[in-house]
Every structure is written in C-alpha cells, then in structure tokens.
Amino acid sequence: MNLPHTLPNLPQPPVSREQTQALLDLRAEASGQIKPRDHYTLADRLEAQAARHGQRPFLIYGEQTLSYAEVDRQADQVAHAAFAAGLRAGDVCALMMENRPAFFSCWFGLVKLGVVVAFVNTQVTGKPLLHALDTTGAKALVVGEECLGNLQATEGLPALPMWLIDDAENRWTGALPAGVDRQFATAMAAAPDTPFPKAHRAGLEAQAPTLLIFTSGTTGLPKAARYSHMRWLSSGDVMEVTLNAGVDDVFYCCLPLYHGAAATSVTSTALRAGASIVVRRKFSVREFWSDVARHRISVFQYIGEICRYLLNRPAIAGEREHTLRCMLGAGLSSESWQRWVERFGPIQVFEGWGATEANTNLINVDNYLGACGRVPDWxxxxxxxxxxxxxxxxxxxxxxxxxxxxxxxxxxxxxxxxxxxxxxxxGRFEGYTCATATESKIxxxxxxxxxxxxxxxxxxxxxxxxxxxxxxxxGDTFRWKSENVSTQEVADALSDLPGLELINIYGVQVPQHEGRAGMAAVLMQAGQAFDPQALYRLTEARLPRYAAPMFVRVSAAADLTSTFKLRKVDLQRQGYCPNACPDPLFIRDERSQNYQPYSPQLLEQVGLPAFEGGQHG
Missing domain, CATH: 2.30.38 (Luciferase; domain 3)
Incomplete structure (x- = not known):
C-alpha cells in the first residue's frame, strides 16, 4: 500500500544529504561524551548545573517557581531521608506520582543515593500495579497522595515500605491504605538540605541503570525497560545540539513523567542546557496556548494525537503570535503537520522514531514534511x-x-x-528487567x-x-483482498474527516475469508455527529478500494493508553458482532455509496458472513 507522504502545496526544503549528515554528525559527537565506565551520573550533572545556574528557574508549576539550587537542596533532603530509611545504592525504589515538583525532588534525591528509580503509571491499579512492583524488584514505593486511591483499589499489595508524599491539591480524607507511612514526609521535611555525600554512589558507573521505564502496554502487561545514566545523559547532550537549546529556552512538560518522553528527552535536555521546564500535571487543550503565552514557552514535546486535539479547537485571532520555535515528538501525520504550520506558523518540527528501549533511532532534522528521519549514509x-x-x-x-x-x-x-x-x-541494547523479554527482542x-x-x-x-x-x-498491518493495508496510513488519510476527534483503524477476522477486513472506530468531537456519507466520499478520494474500512463503529470514548497510544486488541476481539460491540455499527455499501447501519441483510448483500464472537485479531 503506497499513499503519498508529502502534500503538494507545502514546498519541501532542498536539503542536501551532506547538510543532513553534518547535523547528524554533531549529534553523534555529542552522544559519545559520556563513556560507559565513567564515574558520572545523573546526580552529578544536577549538582554541577545547580552550582552553575543556582538562581535560574528550573521548574515552573502554576504560581510556583523553583530554582536549580532549590531543586538540588530538596533532592538532598530526599536522599538523606531515604538513606536513613534504609535504601542503598543499587536498590530499586518505585515512584508513583503525577507531574508536579515533588516528582523531580523525589526522583533526583533517590538518584543522589544511587538508587534505581522505577516510574509507575499513575493510572494502574490491581494486577498491573502488582506486576509493576514485582517486575522491578522494588524495595520501597514513594507514592503521591493523589495516587492513594490506586493502592486502596489493589488487593494483595506486597509488604514493602510505602512512603507518602503530600499533595496540597488532592487531600486524602479517608483512612490510609494498609502499609502507607506518613512519617517519611515528616522526616524528609526535617532532613538537612546539605549536599548528600557522593561517597554513597562513588562506585556507580555511567552504564549502570538509573531508571526503569515501562513500555506503553498497548497489548498485555508492560515491560520495564532499563535506562542507564549514560543513556539518559547522552539524550540531553544530543538534543541540546539538535535543538540548539540554551538557558533562555523554556520547555513544556505536559506528557506524564512516568513515560519515557517527558522524563528522558525533555528533562535531560533542559538540565543539560540550563533551561526551564514548565510542568503541567496533565495536558489541557484549553490551557495549552495560554501556558505558551504566559511562560514564553519555546520548546514543546508532542505526541501526534495532542497536535490533533489542538487542531480540532476553533481558530482564534492571533494564533500565530507565540514564542514556540520548535517541537519534537512522534506520530504527527503529514496532514496534521501541514495543517499545523499553516495555522500556527513555521515552527521547526523534529519528528522522530524510536522506543523507550531502542538502541537506535531516527530524527527529522530537516523539517521535511511527513518523514520521521533521514539516513543520508547507511x-x-x-x-x-x-x-x-x-x-x-x-x-x-x-x-x-x-x-x-x-x-x-x-x-x-x-x-x-x-x-x-x-x-x-x-548502539547498546540495555533490555528489560525480565531476561526472557530481553531475549525476545533480539x-x-x-x-x-x-x-x-x-x-x-x-x-x-x-x-x-x-x-x-x-x-x-x-501485527497492525493486515492483508485484505491480497493487498497489504497499513492501519497507520489509512488513519492518516481519514484523519481530517469533519468533526472527527480520533480514528482507530484495525483489521478484523472474517469467517471463510483470507486476511482481515478493515474496521474503523471513530470518536467524534463533542456536539459533532458522524456523517457516514462524508466518510465514504473521503475513502473514495484518498484510498484504494481494498484499503477503505469495511466496517465502522462510532465510539463514545477512545481506548487510549496514558500516552495517547490507541489500544486495538479488545476492539479486534469484538469485531463486527453487534452483540459484542456496544457502539453503533456501519457497513460499507458500494451500491449506495455510503456507510449504512449494520443489519444481517446488508451484511449478506455485501457478501460477508456474520462475525463469530471471541476471535482474536
């Protein structure tokens, strides 16, 4: 399946392979500054930057601004308290907290001690939460008050210390879940803010793990990927030269910190550059541009769906008058990219490709529409x-x-x-905490x-x-009528259906047929109705017939991970069975040139059998 990757009315820059390679060479040089056996850690960089940029703003959260020196002192208090509570270098401590300054002070404080920090998804309860604590081998859990409900809803929590960090915005009024200790916060507040002795982490090399970051988990339970000090520091070194970042830059952190993008790329780059980070607890479409204006934000890390949400907002006067100079991320389709720059101005887009555990990556340093990177010389x-x-x-x-x-x-x-x-x-593959999972990716x-x-x-x-x-x-790409269908390309082609909020494309099994038929789960914007004929016309204009979805379900809500990745497994299992699918169903009908409401008669007319429930896509 070959769909166009560039749109004709946005000119592409005439960038030579040599120009691109020169930028990639700068990145390669920066990536090699930290060597595996160097005795240099994330904590060392924090302390060096606190000494260099002490009074400069590091974290901005609502009305609160914390300088580099203040963040460093708070981290020292955490380190002293955690050491007194029994943690030692090499131990694993889980951290479950929403985006707020305390996340950074707890994280950095544990790192000063040489502890490996396991970031836990703030939305998980029950089996996934138990899995997270078990697979990381956590010896303690630092939990924000805002996440106590997750513990309350989980049976069988392990008998490990659980240290509560207060949250003024989310007070817990009931009895504390069993095992949760309020005394750690008291000890932390009373602990000295004097530098925590480096001797306690003196033996740590840069290649040692500093973080455990869970994959997104679109299918099954997520895996905990190891992230070394070296890799985290190199991420900042590389992105500093890529973005030409400096002390005057203001980064916007609106993605969850427990996920790789915000905790690695944004934080490591801002720290390396001596820049500021505006921390938002959760992404808000309504507040995004006011945050940009208020804080003069210059760098924004995106996920493609976030950009779509912002593009769905009604246009307002002065939208092109802002301070954003560049944005970095993944998942921005060609259509959304073009609409973004046409609407909000010529912002440099660093679209990339990679993964939390990846030992390689791509990045588009040329601002070349639709591409996730370039390889001038393989x-x-x-x-x-x-x-x-x-x-x-x-x-x-x-x-x-x-x-x-x-x-x-x-x-x-x-x-x-x-x-x-x-x-x-x-080029190292640092793998997961599970050896079997590591080997499965090699x-x-x-x-x-x-x-x-x-x-x-x-x-x-x-x-x-x-x-x-x-x-x-x-596994997402499927075959239908002897042709390969890319779910991503179909979704991109149909993404500007009027009134659309989200579209999720996947293949469903059809009894007595080879391959899988395409199905679209669409979520409409508030107040917008699904127009089946408009979707049919769009498929005719942009897709070959075999790639047009045979079925559509109009969903009341999207099944997303917390990092805006679409889940498909349950949707595939439900297929086009009206008894299993709670949403309105439509079938593509080429005779009427429309998507018509599901009926057994129409299904028979288009030559497809009824769906056999319980199948897996």
Missing amino acids: NRTNLRLVRFDVENDCHPRDANGFYQLCEVGEVGEAMGFIVDHPDIGG RRNVLREGDAWWSSGDLLRQDADGYCYFVDRI
Whole structure:
C-alpha cells in the first residue's frame, strides 16, 4: 500500500544529504561524551548545573517557581531521608506520582543515593500495579497522595515500605491504605538540605541503570525497560545540539513523567542546557496556548494525537503570535503537520522514531514534511530496514539463510545492530528487567553469522532521498483482498474527516475469508455527529478500494493508553458482532455509496458472513 507522504502545496526544503549528515554528525559527537565506565551520573550533572545556574528557574508549576539550587537542596533532603530509611545504592525504589515538583525532588534525591528509580503509571491499579512492583524488584514505593486511591483499589499489595508524599491539591480524607507511612514526609521535611555525600554512589558507573521505564502496554502487561545514566545523559547532550537549546529556552512538560518522553528527552535536555521546564500535571487543550503565552514557552514535546486535539479547537485571532520555535515528538501525520504550520506558523518540527528501549533511532532534522528521519549514509548508522512478509508474518531469507535489506520504497522492519563493546555506549541494547523479554527482542544471525540485532516490531519505508516514514506496527498491518493495508496510513488519510476527534483503524477476522477486513472506530468531537456519507466520499478520494474500512463503529470514548497510544486488541476481539460491540455499527455499501447501519441483510448483500464472537485479531 503506497499513499503519498508529502502534500503538494507545502514546498519541501532542498536539503542536501551532506547538510543532513553534518547535523547528524554533531549529534553523534555529542552522544559519545559520556563513556560507559565513567564515574558520572545523573546526580552529578544536577549538582554541577545547580552550582552553575543556582538562581535560574528550573521548574515552573502554576504560581510556583523553583530554582536549580532549590531543586538540588530538596533532592538532598530526599536522599538523606531515604538513606536513613534504609535504601542503598543499587536498590530499586518505585515512584508513583503525577507531574508536579515533588516528582523531580523525589526522583533526583533517590538518584543522589544511587538508587534505581522505577516510574509507575499513575493510572494502574490491581494486577498491573502488582506486576509493576514485582517486575522491578522494588524495595520501597514513594507514592503521591493523589495516587492513594490506586493502592486502596489493589488487593494483595506486597509488604514493602510505602512512603507518602503530600499533595496540597488532592487531600486524602479517608483512612490510609494498609502499609502507607506518613512519617517519611515528616522526616524528609526535617532532613538537612546539605549536599548528600557522593561517597554513597562513588562506585556507580555511567552504564549502570538509573531508571526503569515501562513500555506503553498497548497489548498485555508492560515491560520495564532499563535506562542507564549514560543513556539518559547522552539524550540531553544530543538534543541540546539538535535543538540548539540554551538557558533562555523554556520547555513544556505536559506528557506524564512516568513515560519515557517527558522524563528522558525533555528533562535531560533542559538540565543539560540550563533551561526551564514548565510542568503541567496533565495536558489541557484549553490551557495549552495560554501556558505558551504566559511562560514564553519555546520548546514543546508532542505526541501526534495532542497536535490533533489542538487542531480540532476553533481558530482564534492571533494564533500565530507565540514564542514556540520548535517541537519534537512522534506520530504527527503529514496532514496534521501541514495543517499545523499553516495555522500556527513555521515552527521547526523534529519528528522522530524510536522506543523507550531502542538502541537506535531516527530524527527529522530537516523539517521535511511527513518523514520521521533521514539516513543520508547507511554506513554511518546501526539502523537497517529488513524485508518483512506481512502475509506470512516472517522475514524472507536469501540463499544463505540471512535476512534481506529493503530497497528504496519497500516496507521493512526497522532493526538496530547491537553494539557490544566495553567503551562504546551507542548502539547498546540495555533490555528489560525480565531476561526472557530481553531475549525476545533480539534477532541473531540476521545479516551475517554471529550478529545480533534489536527488533523494533515497526515497519518503515525509505524514499530515494533517504527520508524514512513510519508505516505501521507489525501485527497492525493486515492483508485484505491480497493487498497489504497499513492501519497507520489509512488513519492518516481519514484523519481530517469533519468533526472527527480520533480514528482507530484495525483489521478484523472474517469467517471463510483470507486476511482481515478493515474496521474503523471513530470518536467524534463533542456536539459533532458522524456523517457516514462524508466518510465514504473521503475513502473514495484518498484510498484504494481494498484499503477503505469495511466496517465502522462510532465510539463514545477512545481506548487510549496514558500516552495517547490507541489500544486495538479488545476492539479486534469484538469485531463486527453487534452483540459484542456496544457502539453503533456501519457497513460499507458500494451500491449506495455510503456507510449504512449494520443489519444481517446488508451484511449478506455485501457478501460477508456474520462475525463469530471471541476471535482474536
């Protein structure tokens, strides 16, 4: 399936491969500053920047501003209190808290002690919460008062210390859940704010883990990915030169800190540059632009869906008069990208591709519409695109049994060669806390005997100029009528349906048919009704017939992860069975050139059998 990746009425910059490579070389040089065996940690950088930028604003939260020196002193208090409570270097402490300054002071304080911090999703309860504590091997849990309800709703919590951090915005009025201790906060407030002795983390190397960050978990329970001091620090070093960030920049942190983007890219870059971070507890469409104006925000980390929410807002006067100079993130479709710059002005967009645990990545440093990065010279990256057979769910092999590299225009899986050298940090795969999960992401003997590659599970494509485009997740792309259908490309093509808030495309099994039929779950904006004929016209204008969804369900709410990733598994299981699906269902009817309400008669007319419940897509 080949849909256009660029739109004709937004000119593309004539950037040479040499120009792009020069910028990528600067990133590569920056990424090598911290060596695996250096005795240098996140805490050392915090202390160095606090000494250098002491009175400069670091965290801005509502009416509160904390300087670099103040954040550092608060972190020292946490370190002293945690040490007195028994934590030691190398221990794991879980942290469950919403975005607020206390998140940073607790995180940084534990790091000063040499503790590995496991970020826990603030929306999980029950089995997922127990899984998070178990799989990280946490010896203690620091929990914000705003998350006490999660503990209250969870049976069988392990017998580990649970230290409560007050939240003035969310007071808990009932009895505390069993095992939760208020005394830690008292001890922390009474602890000295003198520098915590570095001797307690003196043996730590940069390659040691500092964070455990959970994957998004769109299917099943998430995995805890290891994140080393070296990798976290290098992220800041690399993005500082990429964004040309400096002390006058103001970063906007509106994505949850327990997820990789906000905790790694935003925080590490701002700290490296001596810049400020505006912290918002939760993303707000209504408050976004007022926050930008009020705090003169210059850098914004996005997820594609956030941009769509902002584009769905009615236009107001003066929208192009703002301080945003650049934005970085992933998942911004070509259509949304073009609409964004046309509406809000020529903001530099650093669209990228990667993953929390990835040992390779892409970033679009050229502002080239629709691309998630560029590879001017494949000999200077550990990334490769290898052919993948969607129909048979496998990688084709050559005569010698090795995988095959993609040609220009071919869709393939992105893989990263795993570098295993004691003095080289780049290209390492740090894996997960679970050895089995780590091994499941490694492919061996890929291009030659004895090599090892990280398997991303993502399908990408490159064009003749070396620009790369995200196509889909393996397992999301499906075959229908002997053609491959990319759920991501279909969603992008239909994303500007009038009144649409979200669209989720997936394939559902059809009894007695090969492959899967396309289905769209649409969520309309408040006050907007689904127009089936408008959707049909849009499919005719933008999609080949085989890629147009056969079924539509009009959802009352979107099934999203907390980082705005769409879940599909339950939707696939329900399929187009009216008994399993609580939403209004529609069937594509080419005779009437419309999507018509579901009926057994219409299903028979279009030549499809009834859905057999309980199937898995």
